[in-house]
Amino acid sequence: DGGITQSPKYLFRKEGQNVTLSCEQNLNHDAMYWYRQDPGQGLRLIYYSQIVNDFQKGDIAEGYSVSREKKESFPLTVTSAQKNPTAFYLCASSGLNNQPQHFGDGTRLSIL
Amino acid sequence: RKEVEQDPGPFNVPEGATVAFNCTYSNSASQSFFWYRQDCRKEPKLLMSVYSSGNEDGRFTAQLNRASQYISLLIRDSKLSDSATYLCVVNAGGYNKLIFGAGTRLAVHP
Numbered sequence: 001d002g003g004i005t006q007s008p009k010y011l012f013r014k015e016g017q018n019v020t021l022s023c024e025q026n027l028n029h030d031a032m033y034w035y036r037q038d039p040g041q042g043l044r045l046i047y048y049s050q051i052v053n054d055f056q057k058g059d060i061a062e063g064y065s066v067s068r069e070k071k072e073s074f075p076l077t078v079t080s081a082q083k084n085p086t087a088f089y090l091c092a093s094s095g096l097n098n099q100p101q102h103f104g105d106g107t108r109l110s111i112l
Numbered sequence: 113r114k115e116v117e118q119d120p121g122p123f124n125v126p127e128g129a130t131v132a133f134n135c136t137y138s139n140s141a142s143q144s145f146f147w148y149r150q151d152c153r154k155e156p157k158l159l160m161s162v163y164s165s166g167n168e169d170g171r172f173t174a175q176l177n178r179a180s181q182y183i184s185l186l187i188r189d190s191k192l193s194d195s196a197t198y199l200c201v202v203n204a205g206g207y208n209k210l211i212f213g214a215g216t217r218l219a220v221h222p
Contacts, residue, residue, distance in 0.1 A: 031208050033209075035212075042199070042213060042214035042215060043199075043212040045209065048208075048209060050208055088153075090155055090156070097208070098203040098210075099144075100144075100146050100158045100201075100210075101210055102158065103155040103156055103157070104155060105155050106154075106155050
């Protein structure tokens with residue numbers, strides 16, 4: 001089955017801890033994205049990547065880091081500098097030239 | 113001004129009703145437009161792309177007015193299963209980046 005896989009589904013972070021959210025796609029898409037969604041709010045872009053080994057900051061990149069070493073994978077690290085990490089994190093991928101994005105089923109992150 | 117603005121809702125309608133959602137966008141250079149559906153605590157899913165000539169997919173009709181920078185979604189014969197939040201999505205004017213509206217919540221009741 002082609003798709004986007006995010007893991008874990010639920011994640012708990014202790015204060016001062018970095019955590020990494022996984023996102024893998026087998027759709028052969030060039031572009032990948034990370035969004036954050038808070039309850040009752042819209043999606044906000046954290047980081048995006050249009051090609052391997054390159055990525056750009058979105059609107060709320062502070063406290064987050066990413067890497068794009070392989071086309072299929074775009075992990076997101078929520079660092080201890082992100083003081084309010086509790087949210088629903090969504091990974092998406094798309095072809096280039098403004099194609100629609102397809103989403104994984106998300107990771108819910110909470111603070112212990 | 114927000115880049116993509118939508119009716120906040122919620123829209124509460126009976127089964128069988130016709131309901132219309134509106135959306136305006138600020139970037140006149142935007143070229144791609146979509147409607148997504150998001151169920152409670154789930155990921156957004158693509159409902160339909162929006163084309164300049166307008167397009168229809170079963171009970172759903174999307175229209176685009178570039179001059180007014182306005183997009184609409186019409187749902188006919190509403191079903192209980194249409195209850196969800198509908199997101200208006202616009203590309204960021206030539207870049208491979210999409211801007212999501214905050215969404216309009218629809219609740220269809222028996």
